Amino acid sequence: MSEKEHITITQIAKESNVSISTVSRVLNGNAPVSPDKRKRVEEIIQKYNFTPNALARGLISKQTKTLGVILPDISNPYFSSMFLEIERYALESGYTLLLCNTLFGGSSHGIRNTKEESYYFQMLIDKQVDGVLIIGGQVDLTTVDNSYKLALKRLAEQLPVVVIGQEIEDVDCIFIQAETGQGVVTALNYLYMLGHRKIAFVGGQPNVTITEIRINAYRNALKALGLPVDEQLISLxxxxxxxxxxxxxxxxxxxxxxxxxxxxxxxxxxxAERALYDQALKVPDDIAVISCDLFLTGEYHIPRLTSINQHHDLLGRLVITTLINSIKGIGKPPKFSFTPELVIRESCGSHLGIRTNLL
Incomplete structure (x- = not known):
């Protein structure tokens, strides 16, 4: 066999006259091997310039040190920023990631030929990943399709699965729901303090859990402040x-x-700001705005956006840690509480003082 030809662990074991498990122990360095056997194996490895891939290392350990991440749209800053944090911590922990960008609801991008999420479930099983992290997609809907539920249940029966979203009954995944609506309450209270009494809500998709949570928080916060709830001021x-x-x-x-x-x-x-500008209305001179979900670009808007930092970086670290711990069989998911943080910039005009003329 020439040096350019591929050699397998089985061939190394045969040529060095040892078992496959002995070759694996030499490669992984996780168990003692007699000096004589180690020398024979290392000589064969050197002879063929052998470099084991992840699957070869996993023949004995049953692990590939690869994790699947399923999300609906990597172009969305919410998902991309969280994925970067997940990838950072996964690499620190010795895992690589296989990203599945499903384009769930892809018609909003003009893309029609998308695959069912169950297709990616099976693909990750076939790729022998050690665990799966699901962020968004159909699991975000208030009513989950029964076929999706069954596919997710089958996935969880074969692999550890962590889902960011509300719990689905009879599915053995770890569900982590971080959204409480508290950020909306904080933002609305701040606008009230500035003198605003007629506050609208813009964006979000109906029948999606995060939208429903935030809309309910908006309605309840208005009531708590003694303000009427005008459904005409909600535009999804x-x-x-x-x-x-x-x-x-x-x-x-x-x-x-x-x-x-x-x-x-x-x-x-x-x-929304662009639409106001087209109507000769300015932010914050005519209309104030707070974003309920801070992305990295808000600092560079004109004016700079006052936003709620939902701490997606911390959530990303939490979910990947939870998945790795589940793979290792370590304990229960940790309890957590991320308090949304109001980041005050220019889009509310607060630098001009509290507005008391809007009663």
């Missing part, structure tokens, strides 16, 4: 800048009176 669409633009135009077309609005995230806030 989706989570991107184009959706913010369209949602704001819908709100304006209703002739509803408002002096401030909450945007479901920074993307939506940017589109």
């Amino acid at each position: 669409s989706d989570y991107y800048s184009e959706d913010g633009y369209n949602a704001m135009n819908t709100l304006i077309s209703r002739n509803a009176s408002f002096t401030a609005f909450l945007a479901i995230n920074d993307n939506v806030a940017l589109g």
